Amino acid sequence: xxxxxxxxxxxxxxxxxxxxxxxxxxxxAKSALSRRVSGLxxxxxxxxxxxxxxxxxxxxxxxxxYEHSARILADLNEAEAAVQQExxxxxxxxxxxxxxxxxxxxxxxxxxxxxxxxxxxxxxxDLNDKRIDLMEEGVDLALRIGHLADSSLIAKRLFDVRxxxxxxxHYLRTHGTPQTPDDLKRHDCLVYSNxxxxxxxxxxxxxxxxxxxxxxxxxxxxxxDFLANIAAHGMGxxxxxxxxxxxxxxxxxxxxxLTDYTWQTSPAYAVYPPTRHLSYRVRAFIDFLAERFAxxxxxxxxxxxxxxxxx
Numbered sequence: 001x002x003x004x005x006x007x008x009x010x011x012x013x014x015x016x017x018x019x020x021x022x023x024x025x026x027x028x029a030k031s032a033l034s035r036r037v038s039g040l041x042x043x044x045x046x047x048x049x050x051x052x053x054x055x056x057x058x059x060x061x062x063x064x065x066y067e068h069s070a071r072i073l074a075d076l077n078e079a080e081a082a083v084q085q086e087x088x089x090x091x092x093x094x095x096x097x098x099x100x101x102x103x104x105x106x107x108x109x110x111x112x113x114x115x116x117x118x119x120x121x122x123x124x125x126d127l128n129d130k131r132i133d134l135m136e137e138g139v140d141l142a143l144r145i146g147h148l149a150d151s152s153l154i155a156k157r158l159f160d161v162r163x164x165x166x167x168x169x170h171y172l173r174t175h176g177t178p179q180t181p182d183d184l185k186r187h188d189c190l191v192y193s194n195x196x197x198x199x200x201x202x203x204x205x206x207x208x209x210x211x212x213x214x215x216x217x218x219x220x221x222x223x224x225d226f227l228a229n230i231a232a233h234g235m236g237x238x239x240x241x242x243x244x245x246x247x248x249x250x251x252x253x254x255x256x257x258l259t260d261y262t263w264q265t266s267p268a269y270a271v272y273p274p275t276r277h278l279s280y281r282v283r284a285f286i287d288f289l290a291e292r293f294a295x296x297x298x299x300x301x302x303x304x305x306x307x308x309x310x311x
Contacts, residue, residue, distance in 0.1 A: 005036060006036045006037070006039060006040040006043075007040070007069045007072065007073070008026070008073065009022070009026070009028075009033050009036040009037055009040070010036075010037050010040055010048060010049075010065070010066070010069060011066060011069050011070055011073055012025055012026050012033070013033065013037060013049065013056065014049075014058055014062070014066045015070075015138070017056065018056060019033055019034055019037075019056070037049065044065075046059075046061045046062075046065075047059050047061070047062070048061060048062035048065060048066075049062055077092070077279070089118075089120060090118040090120065090121055090280060090281045090284055091118075091120035091121060091281075092120075092121065092122070092279070092281050093121075093122040093123070093124055094121060094122070094123050094124070094140050094141065094281055094282065094285055095123075095124040095126070095137075095138060095139050095140045095141075096123060096124070096125055096126070096139070096140065096141050096142070096143075096285075097125075097126040097127075097128065097132060097134070097137070097139045097141070097142035097143070098125065098126070098127050098128075098142070098143050099127075099128075099129055099143065099144075099145055100127045100128060100129050100223070100225075101129075101223070101224045101225050101243070101244050102143065102145070102241075102243055102244075102268075103125070103127040103143075104127065104225075105243060105244065105247075106243055106299070107143075110288070110289060110292045111123060113288075113292075114285060114288050117288075118281070118284070121281055121285075126139065129194050129222065129223075130194070131144070134153065134271070134272070134273045135273050139273075140272060140279070140281075140282050141270055141271070141272045141282055141285060141286065142270075142271050142272070143158070143268060143269070143270055143271075143289075144268070144269050144271050145161050145241070145266050145267075145268045145269075146266045146267070147266070147267070148269060148271065152273075152274060153271040153272065153273060153274070154271065154272055154273070154274055155269040155270065155271045156269060156270045156271075156286055156290060157267050157268070157269055158268050158269060158270055158289055158290055158293045159267075159268050159293045159294075159297055160265050160266070160267055160268070161241050161242070161243065161265065161266045161267070161268050162241070162242045162263070162265050162300055162303070163239055163240060163241055163242065163263040163264050163265065163266075164239075164240055164241075164242050164245050164249070164256050164259075164263060164303055165178075165184075165201075165237060165238070165239050165240075165256070165257050165258045165263060166231065166237070166238060166240065166245055166248075166249060166254040166255055166256050166257060167187075167231060167236065167237045167238065167254065167255060167257060168231060168232050168233065168234045168253060168254060168255070169252070169255055170234040171231075171234045171235070171236065171237070172255060172257070174234070175187060175188075177257055178237070178257055178258055179258075180258070181201070181203055181211065181213055181258060181261060182213065184201070184213065184215050184216075184237060184258075185213065185214075185215065185216065186216075187215075187216065187236065187237045188216065188218035188219075188235065188236035188237065189201075189215035189216050189217065189218055189236055189237050189238070189239075190218065190219050190220070190221070190227045190230060190231055190235060190236045190237065190238040191215065191217050191218075191219070191220040191221075191227075191239075192220070192221065192222070192224055192227060192239075192240075193220040193221060193222050194222050198217075198220060199214050199215055199217050199220075200212050200213070200214055200215075201213060201215055201239050201263070201264070202263070202264040203258075203261045203262060203263045203264065204261065204262040205261060206260065218235075218236050219235065219236065224240060224241065224244045225244060227240065228240055228244050228245060228247075228248050228254065231248075231254060232248050232253035232254055237257070238254075239263060239264075241266075242297075242299050242300050242302075242303045243297065243299045245299075245303065246298075246299035246300075246302040246303050247299075247302075249302065249303055249306045250302050250306070255306075256303060256306050268293075270286045270289055270290070272286075
């Protein structure tokens with residue numbers, strides 16, 4: 001038992017980055033934690049950590065020992081989770097990273113529903129449009145929209161994110177309604193900046209041929225919700241994912257335009273780091289999301305009704 005607690009203490013210090021943070025995490029005294037790590041080093045006859053007054057550095061031997069130790073603890077947790085799963089009970093914490101706008105608008109209900117099914121699951125949410133390193137941040141699962149650049153992650157496709165071009169009724173009355181994509185070059189366009197090529201808007205014509213154009217970057221912003229808001233105030237034309245635009249379209253604050261064209265579509269994935277064992281709680285949450293988002297999403301149905309009306 002002492003060996004297990006020594007390993008648990010060492011892993012906690014490495015992951016937390018300090019004895020103080022690790023002691024808080026394990027709810028033990030800092031001095032007791034330090035004694036455990038020192039005892040582990042003495043028993044192994046090697047130095048695992050280099051301690052200074054400000055930082056803790058893991059030695060090369062310590063890094064190797066940490067990797068083995070972390071796997072042992074993960075296997076133990078997984079064994080416990082397997083037993084709990086056999087009895088229909090999931091527990092533990094799910095650390096989930098979500099795109100800000102999508103998370104705020106559309107993940108509250110699924111998470112609440114999942115929690116009702118599994119009340120002993122706890123969530124730690126990171127809502128941010130900037131992509132993070134899942135391994136480095138210790139994230140169990142992330143929802144990512146767009147083509148995946150990190151081939152080391154494992155992904156399950158959940159749904160497709162459609163886009164719609166729209167503007168406020170006031171803007172269209174004042175500036176006219178574009179009839180073709182090329183007409184957008186003569187309009188004030190509001191551009192989402194967190195993209196590799198933000199000013200390039202792509203679409204398909206009725207024959208399935210792909211096209212793109214560079215729009216006039218009248219305003220750019222890193223928040224899709226801000227762009228929807230400013231477009232509703234008559235500031236210009238915006239290309240939005242339907243999961244953001246649908247609410248404003250439903251209220252009549254934005255009007256879909258150029259609906260005879262299919263605007264850029266991106267896949268949405270549940271992604272997670274490769275591990276020897278995918279925990280039962282992560283697997284259960286992924287399966288739940290896949291079922292929840294199967295079929296045509298609600299926001300796409302709202303936009304489709306509005307597009308039909310606008311034709």
